[in-house]
Amino acid sequence: MSERCEKMSDLFQLYSLVYDHNQKALIEIKKTDHPLIQILSKSLTEQENVLKELLPKLNQASLLINDIKEPITILYHNYDIVHSIFRAYERAVKWMDKGNLSTANYLNKLLPEMKVSLEQIADTLETMFGFETIKYVVPSFYLGKVL
Amino acid sequence: MSWDKERIDMNIYSQGEVDKWVYNTCNICSVGCGCYIAVKDEKIVGIKGNGKHPTNRGRLGPKGENQWYANNSTDRLVTPLIRNSSGELTPATWDEAMNLIVTKTKKSLKEKGANSISIYSTGQGFLEDYYTLAKIGRAGLQTHLLDANTRLCTATTEFCLLQSFGADGTPASFDDIDETDTLMLFGHNMAETGTVLFERIMQRKKKTGKPYLIVVDPRKTLTAQEADLHLQLYPGTNVALLNGLIHFILQQGNIDNEFIQNYTIGFEDMKDSVKEWTLEQTAKQTGIPSDLLKEASIRLGKTNSLVTTTLQGTFQSADATTACVAINNLHLIRGLIGKPGCGPLHMAGQPSSSANRTAGGVGTYPGQRNSSNPKHIEEIAKLWNMDPLALPVGPEKGIEEQIEMMEKGEIGVFWNIGTNPLVSLPNRGRAKKALEKTFVIVQDPFLTETAAVADVILPAALWGEKEGTMENADRTINLLRKAIDPPKGVKADFYIFLDFARRMNLTDKDGNPLIRFSNPEECFEEWKLISKGRPCDMTGITYDRLEKYNGLRWPVNNENPHGTTRLYSNFVFPTHSEYTQSYTKDQFTGRALTKGEFESKKAEGKAMIHPTRYLPPVEQPNEEYPLWLTTGRLVWHWHTRTKTARSPLLQSKAPHGYVEINEQDAKNLDLINGEIVRITSPRGWIKVPARIGNVVQRGLIFVPFHYGSWTTHEAANDLTADFTDPLSKQPTFKQSACKIEKIRNIHQLTADETIETLAEYYGISEENLMKANGLTKLSNIEDGRCIEVPISMNDVPLTPYLPDYKRL
Numbered sequence: 001m002s003e004r005c006e007k008m009s010d011l012f013q014l015y016s017l018v019y020d021h022n023q024k025a026l027i028e029i030k031k032t033d034h035p036l037i038q039i040l041s042k043s044l045t046e047q048e049n050v051l052k053e054l055l056p057k058l059n060q061a062s063l064l065i066n067d068i069k070e071p072i073t074i075l076y077h078n079y080d081i082v083h084s085i086f087r088a089y090e091r092a093v094k095w096m097d098k099g100n101l102s103t104a105n106y107l108n109k110l111l112p113e114m115k116v117s118l119e120q121i122a123d124t125l126e127t128m129f130g131f132e133t134i135k136y137v138v139p140s141f142y143l144g145k146v147l
Numbered sequence: 148m149s150w151d152k153e154r155i156d157m158n159i160y161s162q163g164e165v166d167k168w169v170y171n172t173c174n175i176c177s178v179g180c181g182c183y184i185a186v187k188d189e190k191i192v193g194i195k196g197n198g199k200h201p202t203n204r205g206r207l208g209p210k211g212e213n214q215w216y217a218n219n220s221t222d223r224l225v226t227p228l229i230r231n232s233s234g235e236l237t238p239a240t241w242d243e244a245m246n247l248i249v250t251k252t253k254k255s256l257k258e259k260g261a262n263s264i265s266i267y268s269t270g271q272g273f274l275e276d277y278y279t280l281a282k283i284g285r286a287g288l289q290t291h292l293l294d295a296n297t298r299l300c301t302a303t304t305e306f307c308l309l310q311s312f313g314a315d316g317t318p319a320s321f322d323d324i325d326e327t328d329t330l331m332l333f334g335h336n337m338a339e340t341g342t343v344l345f346e347r348i349m350q351r352k353k354k355t356g357k358p359y360l361i362v363v364d365p366r367k368t369l370t371a372q373e374a375d376l377h378l379q380l381y382p383g384t385n386v387a388l389l390n391g392l393i394h395f396i397l398q399q400g401n402i403d404n405e406f407i408q409n410y411t412i413g414f415e416d417m418k419d420s421v422k423e424w425t426l427e428q429t430a431k432q433t434g435i436p437s438d439l440l441k442e443a444s445i446r447l448g449k450t451n452s453l454v455t456t457t458l459q460g461t462f463q464s465a466d467a468t469t470a471c472v473a474i475n476n477l478h479l480i481r482g483l484i485g486k487p488g489c490g491p492l493h494m495a496g497q498p499s500s501s502a503n504r505t506a507g508g509v510g511t512y513p514g515q516r517n518s519s520n521p522k523h524i525e526e527i528a529k530l531w532n533m534d535p536l537a538l539p540v541g542p543e544k545g546i547e548e549q550i551e552m553m554e555k556g557e558i559g560v561f562w563n564i565g566t567n568p569l570v571s572l573p574n575r576g577r578a579k580k581a582l583e584k585t586f587v588i589v590q591d592p593f594l595t596e597t598a599a600v601a602d603v604i605l606p607a608a609l610w611g612e613k614e615g616t617m618e619n620a621d622r623t624i625n626l627l628r629k630a631i632d633p634p635k636g637v638k639a640d641f642y643i644f645l646d647f648a649r650r651m652n653l654t655d656k657d658g659n660p661l662i663r664f665s666n667p668e669e670c671f672e673e674w675k676l677i678s679k680g681r682p683c684d685m686t687g688i689t690y691d692r693l694e695k696y697n698g699l700r701w702p703v704n705n706e707n708p709h710g711t712t713r714l715y716s717n718f719v720f721p722t723h724s725e726y727t728q729s730y731t732k733d734q735f736t737g738r739a740l741t742k743g744e745f746e747s748k749k750a751e752g753k754a755m756i757h758p759t760r761y762l763p764p765v766e767q768p769n770e771e772y773p774l775w776l777t778t779g780r781l782v783w784h785w786h787t788r789t790k791t792a793r794s795p796l797l798q799s800k801a802p803h804g805y806v807e808i809n810e811q812d813a814k815n816l817d818l819i820n821g822e823i824v825r826i827t828s829p830r831g832w833i834k835v836p837a838r839i840g841n842v843v844q845r846g847l848i849f850v851p852f853h854y855g856s857w858t859t860h861e862a863a864n865d866l867t868a869d870f871t872d873p874l875s876k877q878p879t880f881k882q883s884a885c886k887i888e889k890i891r892n893i894h895q896l897t898a899d900e901t902i903e904t905l906a907e908y909y910g911i912s913e914e915n916l917m918k919a920n921g922l923t924k925l926s927n928i929e930d931g932r933c934i935e936v937p938i939s940m941n942d943v944p945l946t947p948y949l950p951d952y953k954r955l
Contacts, residue, residue: 080738095829131536
């Protein structure tokens with residue numbers, strides 16, 4: 001398998017993992033109601049839709065970055081929201097809603113794994129396409145390059 | 148026309164005549180009053196208002212009049228300090244301090260990367276400081292962690308303007324307030340936070356009957372007491388109220404269809420988002436009676452001109468950006484923007500927070516450039532002679548996100564400039580723990596509470612001891628001439644930044660020094676080139692022109708040589724994708740949109756109306772914490788009192804913290820005025836005297852946030868929650884849950900004791916002792932009865948502020 005095909009396969013695996021975690025999170029949050037869960041629900045649903053659009057494309061051998069940069073960027077920006085809203089929810093539950101601690105604890109294991117995948121994806125994309133190409137696709141907090 | 152005549156307010160203490168008066172601008176609130184600084188024997192001895200300045204015509208507020216006392220305070224820092232291995236702050240030379248900072252910065256860059264350096268500045272500095280920081284941070288250090296205490300006070304202004312109009316810059320100005328028929332102050336206690344501007348409004352109102360004043364506030368503030376219509380809503384229901392008002396206006400057909408059709412997009416989605424908000428539903432959610440809602444809706448629907456201001460009651464509340472966008476929506480659907488007396492006027496909380504946004508010290512790139520647009524990045528890279536690849540892009544992270552980064556050890560250096568976050572940040576206990584994990588530089592004129600976590604302290608110059616410009620709330624750029632040199636050993640922020648850049652050897656792509664200017668005026672001249680062609684174009688401004696014309700309101704360029712009263716007079720908005728400052732965010736989740744998503748809206752010069760979905764506050768009272776807590780400011784103090792506590796007059800007017808409690812709630816708890824109570828929230832507790840009255844509604848208490856000493860347990864931010872608005876990331880200080888506990892001794896009455904003898908014994912009035920126990924003169928008080936005695940009492944006199952208009 002060529003290196004490019006290998007990397008595409010890596011991307012597919014990593015995004016599949018993100019999708020898997022996303023779906024588990026969506027199921028979990030249906031058990032509870034909270035203003036922050038309303039935001040989280042919308043973000044995770046959007047992630048679900050974007051991933052459904054992205055994953056089939058990652059199987060195409062002749063893929064160009066322009067074919068996938070839009071969903072990739074949306075997913076990174078979305079994760080920023082998922083992360084910050086979840087952390088706020090975790091604090092909210094610990095302070096005033098201890099009955100939903102189990103949901104918070106479950107998501108606490110799941111959502112950081114999403115970030116790990118996204119970080120690995122950033123490394124893979126940079127290897128495949130170069131820093132200059134992906135600079136506006138992947139947020140700078142995932143790249144960390146100093147020139 | 149503002150003000151009938153000038154009135155020169157002054158506050159001077161000088162033995163003998165003043166040597167000179169130096170042109171300047173007040174450095175307190177965002178109104179931006181013109182003034183002169185009195186100098187005698189190389190010392191600042193007072194201040195007087197500038198009678199020719201159009202903003203204030205000589206008037207000053209109480210804090211402005213007294214700001215100069217801090218300059219002469221005997222506890223000024225006059226030497227850098229470094230924390231030694233024993234944990235003590237010890238005097239050091241500037242070389243020692245700066246070299247340590249440079250060493251730590253380089254180490255952090257090497258070990259943790261560019262985004263390990265955080266620069267957290269202030270809204271009380273100068274445009275030249277902010278522009279320099281932007282260049283150092285973004286081009287020199289390549290960090291994306293530039294933020295400021297403006298995140299806490301007016302980040303929401305920026306984001307709501309980006310959402311609706313495509314660029315920062317409040318559309319209306321103070322001149323529009325002078326002309327409008329209707330003025331709505333939404334979450335804006337102007338009588339206490341912008342006294343001179345409020346006096347300007349009330350003077351016109353007392354003379355002409357205009358404007359009709361609508362005040363939206365959960366408290367009966369001094370501002371609300373002057374309102375024609377006070378909408379006293381439940382906490383956290385701003386969007387519910389606005390949705391209801393807009394729904395009624397739509398139903399009545401009081402909209403400008405032509406304006407909507409020709410100059411906006413997004414109307415139908417917005418209309419759909421408010422369709423459930425009948426007057427009945429809105430009344431139920433907000434607690435405002437239907438008849439008042441109807442009256443407000445009719446007034447807003449029929450008025451020929453409207454200015455709406457917003458401040459912390461909107462910005463620090465749940466749904467902050469959505470509420471401000473709803474206000475923008477209101478103006479757009481009524482076509483009340485870009486015309487005399489019309490427009491939203493989203494305020495700023497500090498004298499120069501707007502400049503920090505404009506110059507790129509926070510938020511987007513300098514000159515309102517889109518940090519996600521490659522063309523804008525290439526443009527600024529060319530202006531700075533940098534490789535565009537070196538400049539960080541995309542959404543930034545605000546201070547609350549940075550707190551989490553610190554907790555994870557991702558931030559190596561935190562440079563704190565001119566602000567006191569360990570009093571002003573919400574949930575300050577958490578913030579303190581986070582800051583303890585990183586290397587903290589505190590740059591300030593005094594030892595503040597934040598010094599507790601400082602590794603290095605740099606003594607900075609105060610107002611009057613440095614030169615530069617500021618941008619007030621209505622886009623006016625004002626000049627501050629230096630009146631005296633700072634004390635020996637003290638440096639202005641600007642020169643500290645230049646020193647840092649030199650020691651770090653920050654260069655452009657050709658190896659030339661990144662910072663080429665050597666004084667503020669040269670820096671401003673470079674900044675002008677950066678602003679050219681952008682919405683904030685300042686190419687027509689010079690220091691001399693600012694002094695000659697007493698401030699100029701941007702844009703100031705060939706087309707507008709004397710400045711611009713209001714934006715969007717031609718109804719063209721900066722929403723073309725290649726020009727716009729931001730590709731905007733999802734209005735509900737806050738997710739940054741891509742260029743493709745933005746372009747698919749096809750705004751292309753039109754304003755953007757957004758759907759406004761109501762979301763209740765994250766934290767709400769429950770059985771354990773049955774009360775709403777809100778925080779805010781007093782007329783007598785500025786923020787964490789670094790300056791105002793050093794004015795004898797201001798400190799004597801409001802010497803300590805307190806809690807404001809509704810009289811019925813107090814009665815239910817048998818509380819007495821002045822009794823020290825414990826207020827507890829899930830984050831912590833404070834002990835403060837109770838001030839009982841009817842300013843707050845039932846179920847709500849108010850604590851001023853000015854008092855943050857580590858030893859007196861009166862810091863409001865020991866209680867507040869650190870949730871943030873999804874778009875602006877501004878903390879929602881205004882809604883937390885809490886409870887009140889009485890702090891009392893229990894005394895069991897013996898046979899020979901009476902209420903009278905007990906009162907005398909404990910030094911409390913008989914009346915108060917009876918009240919504290921829910922007793923009356925007719926109560927039967929038997930032997931063995933347990934009487935509660937408040938452990939401590941403290942007066943909360945709070946002298947009222949009596950501005951001139953009250954005497955008309």
